Amino acid sequence: MFYLYSHNDLDGVGCGILAKCAFGEKVDVRYNSVSGINIQVDKYLNKIAAQARPEDKLYITDLTVNSELELRLEEYVKSGGSVQLIDHHKTADHFNHYSWAQVNVFHKNGSLSSATSLFYDYLIKHDMLARTDTMDQFVELVRLYDTWEWEAENKLQAKRLNDLFYMISLDEFEAKMVERLQNPQGFFFDEFEEKILDMEEDKIERYIRRKKREIIQTFIGEECVGIVYAESYHSELASELGSSNPHLDYIAILNMGNRKMSLRTIHDHIDVSAIAMRFNGGGHAKAAGCTLSHEVFKLFVEQPFELEPMRADAFRNQFNVKGSETGVLYESWGDDQIFVYMTKHGQWLAEWNNEPLSFQFPTFEEAERHIKRNYGAWLARDEVYVSMLSNKVREIRTESKPEYIPEHDFSENEDERVLDDI
Ligand SMILES: [Mn+2]
Numbered sequence: 003m004f005y006l007y008s009h010n011d012l013d014g015v016g017c018g019i020l021a022k023c024a025f026g027e028k029v030d031v032r033y034n035s036v037s038g039i040n041i042q043v044d045k046y047l048n049k050i051a052a053q054a055r056p057e058d059k060l061y062i063t064d065l066t067v068n069s070e071l072e073l074r075l076e077e078y079v080k081s082g083g084s085v086q087l088i089d090h091h092k093t094a095d096h097f098n099h100y101s102w103a104q105v106n107v108f109h110k111n112g113s114l115s116s117a118t119s120l121f122y123d124y125l126i127k128h129d130m131l132a133r134t135d136t137m138d139q140f141v142e143l144v145r146l147y148d149t150w151e152w153e154a155e156n157k158l159q160a161k162r163l164n165d166l167f168y169m170i171s172l173d174e175f176e177a178k179m180v181e182r183l184q185n186p187q188g189f190f191f192d193e194f195e196e197k198i199l200d201m202e203e204d205k206i207e208r209y210i211r212r213k214k215r216e217i218i219q220t221f222i223g224e225e226c227v228g229i230v231y232a233e234s235y236h237s238e239l240a241s242e243l244g245s246s247n248p249h250l251d252y253i254a255i256l257n258m259g260n261r262k263m264s265l266r267t268i269h270d271h272i273d274v275s276a277i278a279m280r281f282n283g284g285g286h287a288k289a290a291g292c293t294l295s296h297e298v299f300k301l302f303v304e305q306p307f308e309l310e311p312m313r314a315d316a317f318r319n320q321f322n323v324k325g326s327e328t329g330v331l332y333e334s335w336g337d338d339q340i341f342v343y344m345t346k347h348g349q350w351l352a353e354w355n356n357e358p359l360s361f362q363f364p365t366f367e368e369a370e371r372h373i374k375r376n377y378g379a380w381l382a383r384d385e386v387y388v389s390m391l392s393n394k395v396r397e398i399r400t401e402s403k404p405e406y407i408p409e410h411d412f413s414e415n416e417d418e419r420v421l422d423d424i
Pocket of ligand 1: 013014064090116117148
């Protein structure tokens with residue numbers, strides 16, 4: 003009998019699906035969380051030792067075990083047991099010392115690996131599975147999603163596969179995919195799946211649009227952070243909020259229900275895992291998280307609680323457009339106006355309510371970043387821009403022309419003239 007203990011995300015379940023294609027009824031597949039795998043493997047080792055069946059083989063994919071179980075697995079293999087661990091996480095690299103483990107962050111061709119793509123190669127190499135176009139396509143979608151390469155390559159089908167995975171039950175997904183991978187006509191979503199995926203996309207879009215109106219901006223430590231409350235779609239939300247607000251160093255997504263905070267950034271100069279570590283959390287440079295401790299609550303919830311949500315840039319402008327060298331008008335809280343323009347020497351300056359600020363910037367983007375971070379500014383609508391311009395014109399005329407002194411003073415008749423005009 004084969005046993006496959008894998009992760010409970012798309013990549014882990016991809017391994018289970020391949021195992022069922024390869025071994026059919028002869029494999030017992032269990033999906034686990036990162037910590038749950040230890041309990042599962044512990045149970046296996048206790049049970050197997052009692053039964054002592056030499057034909058059994060244990061596969062562990064997309065996960066690794068703790069150091070105690072690592073040693074027990076080594077002993078088990080030494081005493082004749084059969085184990086194969088396959089993973090692609092950098093942090094698991096030391097498992098490569100064992101004959102029974104294979105950890106590869108990259109494939110031989112240099113592309114980033116996933117557990118599913120590594121396990122697929124393994125099964126083919128050992129003649130346990132025959133390669134097909136349909137399986138190639140499925141495995142590649144899982145790999146693209148798990149490594150985030152789908153985003154840069156805009157492979158939406160990979161994201162849709164993951165969406166589908168979370169929309170239906172794990173068992174249903176697994177059964178559907180095992181059946182579909184036997185189909186020689188290539189990987190596809192059926193009509194019903196396409197429909198529910200479209201509906202899901204619309205739903206996510208509406209959710210993100212609403213959240214965009216709720217985000218607040220503040221400085222916490224040195225970093226300028228966007229804070230939003232959300233329970234769902236963290237990845238989609240963080241990538242949209244991050245890319246539409248590049249002046250923010252990172253996005254903090256608070257989930258009050260499970261008392262967790264996710265931190266995401268699109269920037270290379272920010273490492274959110276370092277920020278999460280300040281609050282006893284952890285993660286990766288671009289995505290990390292921590293628990294809502296009292297300290298986190300104070301900094302991210304209590305102190306910024308009174309702040310108004312950020313205002314979005316005007317998006318239908320024809321005249322007041324970003325980067326325009328003659329000047330771009332921004333508004334800020336309390337009817338403040340900030341005007342950004344290029345000098346004769348090619349430097350960008352900002353005027354705050356007609357007072358020049360003592361900074362200059364080599365590019366428009368840097369000037370905008372400064373006023374957005376420090377003044378919470380947003381691009382003014384065309385109407386505001388035009389009325390600012392007409393005020394300027396009026397000022398210029400009254401300033402530059404010598405005061406006009408009429409030969410005849412009609413002031414006594416002024417009221418009458420006004421009445422005549424009407
Ligand atoms: Mn994985």
